[in-house]
Amino acid sequence: MIAVPRDDLLRLSASALADALSAGEVSSVEITQAYLDRIAAVDGAVHAFLHVDTAGALAQAAEVDRRRAVGAAVHALAGVPIAVKDIVATRGMPTTAGSRLLEGWVPPYDATVAARLRTAGLPMLGKTNMDEFAMGSSTEHSAYGPTHNPWDLERIPGGSGGGSAAAVAAFEAPFAIGTDTGGSIRQPGAVTGTVGVKPTYGGVSRYGLVALASSLDQAGPVARTVLDAALLHELIGGHDPMDSTSIAGSPPPVVEAARRADVRGMRIGVVRELGGEGYQPGVRARFDEAVALLVGAGADVVEVSCPHFDYAFAAYYLILPSEASSNLARFDAMRYGLRVWPEHDQAASAEEVMLATREAGFGDEAKRRIILGTYALSSGYYDAYYGSAQKVRTLIARDFARAYEQADVLVSPTAPTTAFRLGDKLDDPIAMYLNDIATIPANLAGVPGLSVPSGLADEDSLPAGFQVLAPAECDDRLYRVGAALEAMLHEQWGGPLLDRAPALVGMSAC
Amino acid sequence: MLTPLPTYEDALARFEPVIGLEVHVELGTASKMFCGCATKFGAEPNTQVCPTCLGLPGSLPVLNGAAVESAIRIGLALGCSIADWCRFARKNYFYPDMPKNFQTSQYDEPIAFDGSVDVAVPSAESGGELVRVGIERAHMEEDTGKSLHVGGATGRIHGASHSLVDYNRAGIPLIEIVTTPVIGAGARAPEVARAYVGQLRELLLALGVSDVRMEQGSLRCDANVSIRPRSSAVLGTRTETKNVNSLRSIERAVRHEIRRQAGVLLAGGTVVQETRHWHEDTGVTTSGRVKSDAEDYRYFPEPDLVPVAPEREWVDRLRGTLPEPPHVRRGRLQQEWGCSENEMRDIVGAGALGLVELTVAAGASPQAARKWWLTELARRAKEDGLGLAELPVTPAQVAGVQALVDVGRVNDTLARQILDGVLAGEGEPEEVVAARGLEVVSDDAALGDAVDRAITANPDVVDKIRAGKVAAAGALIGAVMKEMRGQADAGRVRELVLARLS
Numbered sequence A: 001m002i003a004v005p006r007d008d009l010l011r012l013s014a015s016a017l018a019d020a021l022s023a024g025e026v027s028s029v030e031i032t033q034a035y036l037d038r039i040a041a042v043d044g045a046v047h048a049f050l051h052v053d054t055a056g057a058l059a060q061a062a063e064v065d066r067r068r069a070v071g072a073a074v075h076a077l078a079g080v081p082i083a084v085k086d087i088v089a090t091r092g093m094p095t096t097a098g099s100r101l102l103e104g105w106v107p108p109y110d111a112t113v114a115a116r117l118r119t120a121g122l123p124m125l126g127k128t129n130m131d132e133f134a135m136g137s138s139t140e141h142s143a144y145g146p147t148h149n150p151w152d153l154e155r156i157p158g159g160s161g162g163g164s165a166a167a168v169a170a171f172e173a174p175f176a177i178g179t180d181t182g183g184s185i186r187q188p189g190a191v192t193g194t195v196g197v198k199p200t201y202g203g204v205s206r207y208g209l210v211a212l213a214s215s216l217d218q219a220g221p222v223a224r225t226v227l228d229a230a231l232l233h234e235l236i237g238g239h240d241p242m243d244s245t246s247i248a249g250s251p252p253p254v255v256e257a258a259r260r261a262d263v264r265g266m267r268i269g270v271v272r273e274l275g276g277e278g279y280q281p282g283v284r285a286r287f288d289e290a291v292a293l294l295v296g297a298g299a300d301v302v303e304v305s306c307p308h309f310d311y312a313f314a315a316y317y318l319i320l321p322s323e324a325s326s327n328l329a330r331f332d333a334m335r336y337g338l339r340v341w342p343e344h345d346q347a348a349s350a351e352e353v354m355l356a357t358r359e360a361g362f363g364d365e366a367k368r369r370i371i372l373g374t375y376a377l378s379s380g381y382y383d384a385y386y387g388s389a390q391k392v393r394t395l396i397a398r399d400f401a402r403a404y405e406q407a408d409v410l411v412s413p414t415a416p417t418t419a420f421r422l423g424d425k426l427d428d429p430i431a432m433y434l435n436d437i438a439t440i441p442a443n444l445a446g447v448p449g450l451s452v453p454s455g456l457a458d459e460d461s462l463p464a465g466f467q468v469l470a471p472a473e474c475d476d477r478l479y480r481v482g483a484a485l486e487a488m489l490h491e492q493w494g495g496p497l498l499d500r501a502p503a504l505v506g507m508s509a510c
Numbered sequence B: 001m002l003t004p005l006p007t008y009e010d011a012l013a014r015f016e017p018v019i020g021l022e023v024h025v026e027l028g029t030a031s032k033m034f035c036g037c038a039t040k041f042g043a044e045p046n047t048q049v050c051p052t053c054l055g056l057p058g059s060l061p062v063l064n065g066a067a068v069e070s071a072i073r074i075g076l077a078l079g080c081s082i083a084d085w086c087r088f089a090r091k092n093y094f095y096p097d098m099p100k101n102f103q104t105s106q107y108d109e110p111i112a113f114d115g116s117v118d119v120a121v122p123s124a125e126s127g128g129e130l131v132r133v134g135i136e137r138a139h140m141e142e143d144t145g146k147s148l149h150v151g152g153a154t155g156r157i158h159g160a161s162h163s164l165v166d167y168n169r170a171g172i173p174l175i176e177i178v179t180t181p182v183i184g185a186g187a188r189a190p191e192v193a194r195a196y197v198g199q200l201r202e203l204l205l206a207l208g209v210s211d212v213r214m215e216q217g218s219l220r221c222d223a224n225v226s227i228r229p230r231s232s233a234v235l236g237t238r239t240e241t242k243n244v245n246s247l248r249s250i251e252r253a254v255r256h257e258i259r260r261q262a263g264v265l266l267a268g269g270t271v272v273q274e275t276r277h278w279h280e281d282t283g284v285t286t287s288g289r290v291k292s293d294a295e296d297y298r299y300f301p302e303p304d305l306v307p308v309a310p311e312r313e314w315v316d317r318l319r320g321t322l323p324e325p326p327h328v329r330r331g332r333l334q335q336e337w338g339c340s341e342n343e344m345r346d347i348v349g350a351g352a353l354g355l356v357e358l359t360v361a362a363g364a365s366p367q368a369a370r371k372w373w374l375t376e377l378a379r380r381a382k383e384d385g386l387g388l389a390e391l392p393v394t395p396a397q398v399a400g401v402q403a404l405v406d407v408g409r410v411n412d413t414l415a416r417q418i419l420d421g422v423l424a425g426e427g428e429p430e431e432v433v434a435a436r437g438l439e440v441v442s443d444d445a446a447l448g449d450a451v452d453r454a455i456t457a458n459p460d461v462v463d464k465i466r467a468g469k470v471a472a473a474g475a476l477i478g479a480v481m482k483e484m485r486g487q488a489d490a491g492r493v494r495e496l497v498l499a500r501l502s
């Protein structure tokens, strides 16, 4: 066995780790231990994890090593450890969704995504931090404290899936599972210099994901390379009879597309409405350069207009809170999770306990959205708010359909700015919400989107993201464009963008 | 302060009642509406549950196709149109026995709508009439869990020290069937209500979609009642009476509510829009939750389920599986059996139509089948607090007992003893006859001795018979029957007695 140096183990992509495992150059226990050590060393500063399952991960790793040793057939990614967003129900492992309401809740069942990871033999390192119930763009709304961006610990890692993105960016995991309701995979990917993909709605099972907005939520991969994202996408994707909205047809060939990495003859549509006012100059500069690279590689660029995208933000902030207000109603202290007794006496009624628990258990952002959603669904307001928002949604889907007549994929900056400072936007919800301005349309229309690093902005030397959007069930196109761009940029940079991130080792826990 | 209730007749003289009925039917599917859990009644609490019907975070519903099929068949049998495309909606409200704090139901897109049924309402004078009851909609939804309030006097939440919740019922498929307002029934409104639910119950039984046991809650009825002055065209304020769990109670509750509302209006008060609880024991309704129009369930289409779009061919195929409509069936059987309208009403009223039909099909005469089910077996059912269909005896067994009577192997007394045996689980009628030795004796040698002993023991009776009072022979026959422990052929005994004394 050729020993792989430990530092290199952490730097290897998931696909390279898979190759090393199958070649017998390294064991899953070694890899898993290296990552657990890395978590122990840096997570005090980053706070990407809410729970680390040392014993469980090592046991799974040992089991995979045993299976490989006896020559049993195993999944290509078997033994490659993974981090999982804390919104995914994991049997026997705490699942909080970043909320006090679920503190200590240990699900009696696995989400389909988690079950597929287990079946394939991927050791789960632990559960990653997130904004409470995935409501936010910075992880500052986590009930357990914010995650810090590995590029600058004073800055946000994006959200809601800042934990998964930061874990991957800080080399605390080779890749991770995220969920994306309005950009919660892609925006953290952009601001941490990682790759994030929101698959087509229905492409990955939602069974076992603590629901925020059922018609928008979608789980997907968070990785350091486009190929790694594709490998993970393929593993977790495909039909699930437990999710009625799951797509029944055969999943798109994402891995093949990522390997092909070829954009010759592809028509790339630049969305006029996603790029002008409000986008940081350094983010726009990296975006323009990336488009130029794709043209150089043989793609045709057209400008497309999606006029109703201007209403996407407003529609999103009616639909999401409406569905969330209903989805979050179940946290009532009756069957699981937090239970708070009202102060006045012990002989409280169920309703009083429910009230006291929800009052104490939900954070401000969750309360804000529950109130918004309850209002928007109220009789007399339904047509004006929820009803109108659904109509906007239809118009946005039409905009996409028309744009895809002119282009095979659409592109834009993933987020308007690089990572802002922790605390900067906490008191201004609208400013916070605007981070997702470019990612929201894809969720409303159910189409897939990918974010790949486009470089560092000149102003602050922080990562910016390049977003690719494709028609529903054409997720493979994301990977073709993403992988082609990634290869050209790596060549330009002389290696992955994350090589330029500051070293975190030796940092003391905060 | 209580105002004395006006009589029903006084109430009707001044006011016109309008009723509406909402019936919830638990479907008899093997699994729940949105998960694979079993639906067995009476299982240990919280043993038929899973992440989905407990509403655990992350769980999702998957629609039970068998429930949709039942819903469509019910809709068709009620003469409804079946939606080409419809969705589920979330009905949002907080209640501890509702796992998600929303009920997955249907709102403005029911699976079935715009139907009607012709209800046979019994009438002493005219022998019954058909009243058309409009069906506004039949929609699918899930049941809630069941709360048990402990420590209070009445099992009600008031005064209870704590409550227990059983989620076995949560997620059981329900069909809610809503009538349009029934206007113009006048004094017969309570009977129409009863007859409608009775007929609906029969229809659901014939469809085989539910066991429709009102006492177990698999058929639950809410009665909406309003009254308006005879001169008014505007509907009055309605109340919704819940907890009405027998056909008789429906009639009583509607009748009471008409009188109560009339009393309120006559005293110058206003009827409050509210839910009311029916009390079987006292025969009154009491105020429940005040139900204002402002009550807001914040319905919106259920995003976790895809729309239901039943294909036309499927609906047509299901139409072919419908049983004969109840009033058609009733008319046909009345003709076949040669029953009077009154006899027929008794059979239907006792819930014995299907049982008599099956008994006749098994070989008994309609008269005999009717007699067994409406007298002897009805009495047993009442004693045991069971429905007729719940008695541990099958129509085929009843026909078997009657066959023994028909060939003279047993008399009525023995036949009842055979039924005793069958009901006690001793097996088929023939087995009971064998085991209990119940066959009648018509052998003259065996009977002759007993007749002789009776004659010897009753000289005064013998004198009367000899004097021409033949009717007195009954006493001697009775003595013989007693000696033979009922197993004598009474006809033959009579012949022997008269032959010896002539």
Ligand SMILES: [Zn+2]
Pocket: B032, B035, B036, B037, B048, B049, B050, B051, B052, B053, B054, B171
């Ligand atoms: Zn269940």
